[in-house]
Amino acid sequence: MLSWTITFLVIALIAxxxxxxxxAGAAAGIAKILFFVFLVLLIVSAITGAIRKNG
Known part of the structure; x- marks a missing residue:
């Protein structure tokens, strides 16, 4: 998913x-949304990984 964010960011910069x-605005908006989705998934994954190691 991070690769899609970078792709849309590059498209936005070129446009x-x-x-x-x-x-450019639309591509930057999509890149921003994908980045925050990626960030949330990363945090959820880190929390569930920490819970599984302790339990």
Whole structure:
């Protein structure tokens, strides 16, 4: 999922450089959403891993 975030971030940067503001904004928004989803899944995974090691 992190690779998708990086992909959309690169698309947003390229679109911004070329002057496509709407596409750049949409791609940056998608990248931001995917990043936060990835972050939540990482935290949940770390918590469940810690619980399994202790239990």
């Amino acid at each position: 911004a450089v070329l002057g496509f503001g709407g596409i």
